[in-house]
Amino acid sequence: MNDEGIQKSAILLLSLGEEGASEVFKHLAPREVQKLGVAMSNLKNVTRDKIEGVLSEFRIQAEEKTTLGMDSGDYIRTVLTKALGDDKAANLIDRILHGGDTSGIEGLKWMDSSAVAELIRNEHPQIIATILVHLDRDQACEILGFFADRLRNDVLLRIATLDGIQPAALRELNDVLTKLLSGSNNLKKSPMGGIRTAAEILNFMPTAQEATVIEGVKEHDPELAQKILDQMFVFENLLDIDDRGIQLLLREVQSESLIIALKGAAEELREKIFKNMSQRAAEMLKEELEAKGPVRVSEVEAEQKEILKTVRRLADEGQIALGGKGEDSYV
Numbered sequence: 001m002n003d004e005g006i007q008k009s010a011i012l013l014l015s016l017g018e019e020g021a022s023e024v025f026k027h028l029a030p031r032e033v034q035k036l037g038v039a040m041s042n043l044k045n046v047t048r049d050k051i052e053g054v055l056s057e058f059r060i061q062a063e064e065k066t067t068l069g070m071d072s073g074d075y076i077r078t079v080l081t082k083a084l085g086d087d088k089a090a091n092l093i094d095r096i097l098h099g100g101d102t103s104g105i106e107g108l109k110w111m112d113s114s115a116v117a118e119l120i121r122n123e124h125p126q127i128i129a130t131i132l133v134h135l136d137r138d139q140a141c142e143i144l145g146f147f148a149d150r151l152r153n154d155v156l157l158r159i160a161t162l163d164g165i166q167p168a169a170l171r172e173l174n175d176v177l178t179k180l181l182s183g184s185n186n187l188k189k190s191p192m193g194g195i196r197t198a199a200e201i202l203n204f205m206p207t208a209q210e211a212t213v214i215e216g217v218k219e220h221d222p223e224l225a226q227k228i229l230d231q232m233f234v235f236e237n238l239l240d241i242d243d244r245g246i247q248l249l250l251r252e253v254q255s256e257s258l259i260i261a262l263k264g265a266a267e268e269l270r271e272k273i274f275k276n277m278s279q280r281a282a283e284m285l286k287e288e289l290e291a292k293g294p295v296r297v298s299e300v301e302a303e304q305k306e307i308l309k310t311v312r313r314l315a316d317e318g319q320i321a322l323g324g325k326g327e328d329s330y331v
Helices: 003-016 018-025 030-042 048-057 072-084 086-098 104-108 113-120 125-132 137-145 149-160 167-172 175-181 195-203 207-220 222-231 235-240 243-252 255-262 267-275 279-291 297-316
Strands: none
Touching: 003 018, 003 030, 003 048, 113 125, 113 137, 125 137, 125 149, 137 149, 137 195, 149 195, 149 207, 149 222, 195 207, 195 222, 195 297, 207 222, 235 267, 235 297, 243 267, 243 297, 255 267, 255 279, 255 297, 267 279
16 A cells, blocks of 8 residues: 555545544555554544545545544544554554554564664564464565665575464563564464465565675575575566456556566567556556656666555455466566
């Protein structure tokens, strides 16, 4: 979800009323709740036109009165408490409204990535790897981005070679993280970590960092590096998706994002995209591509990463099949 999407969602939730908004929060992941909570608390002086535009977009009629900008702290406290319960909501409310902290690995999911990185950067790399495999892949990637190259490479290598986690191993974490161990002595080893996890984290990483990490793993174990690459899905692998899958993807991608992403794509991939559009839409896209001026490589890569997130979501939902394995491709 981009910044504009988060702001629109925050406006929508504030317009729904406490009961409706709390029901929505129950279905969101910790990271989504955190982002939306912060956006809701930061909304100030939202115009009626803006509200009506958002509500129109989501096909919801605007109410006569809105709580926007009017004691939003109390509103957020009520909504989150109804959605999450007193204990979890209290931690998150403190985090959003007062800069409070949380504890335990589960609590890390509610924290900013920079704060998590600062908290764990001095732990042993094996401990850091153990923590990161418990987090969402994009959050783990962001946390790795705050580390120096050497630590980032070491941690990713350990994630790739991790074959499971015994609860007893987590006792090495500091006091802030011990909450997760409560009553866990008899749990079975959790099937976390491994090559797939490492590849999924790398898929969220900027290309320059991604290449550096892969090179670091290659120096240690070339065969392992190739196995990770085989599990990755890069932009050129869109060629491996069938036409129906491409058509589904195109419905989810904004035109401007697609134009920028295709600026760095091979002609073969461009043609695959064109053939899965109507003739008129394809002609318009070609014209816009030609008219688009120079675009920074970093911007192209960022848009390609965003599209790949959509690909992975559609694949996880079973809507499309990833037809091939990743390749060691860098442009």
